[in-house]
Amino acid sequence: MAEVICLCNEVLDADLREYLDAHPIDSIEELREQASICNKCMQCQDLVEGEIYLARVRRQRAAGQF
Numbered sequence: 001m002a003e004v005i006c007l008c009n010e011v012l013d014a015d016l017r018e019y020l021d022a023h024p025i026d027s028i029e030e031l032r033e034q035a036s037i038c039n040k041c042m043q044c045q046d047l048v049e050g051e052i053y054l055a056r057v058r059r060q061r062a063a064g065q066f
Helices: 013-022 026-035 045-064
Strands: 004-006
Touching: 004 013, 004 045, 013 026, 026 045
Parallel strands: none
Antiparallel strands: none
16 A cells, blocks of 8 residues: 655655656655655655665666676
8 A cells, every 4th residue: 555755745655666666866866856756845855765775776686687
């Protein structure tokens, strides 16, 4: 079940994961520049940064499997 990860923009965790898997974002600043998924409210920064980190780990694992 999807949970809201960003209250300001009503971004669901599943949507954020899908976006991060499709785009090589490495920081919350890059996410703010490239998408209107996150603004600077800072309320959900820890959750968003955690998702960015997990997406980076998934990309590294996928690259290591080839």
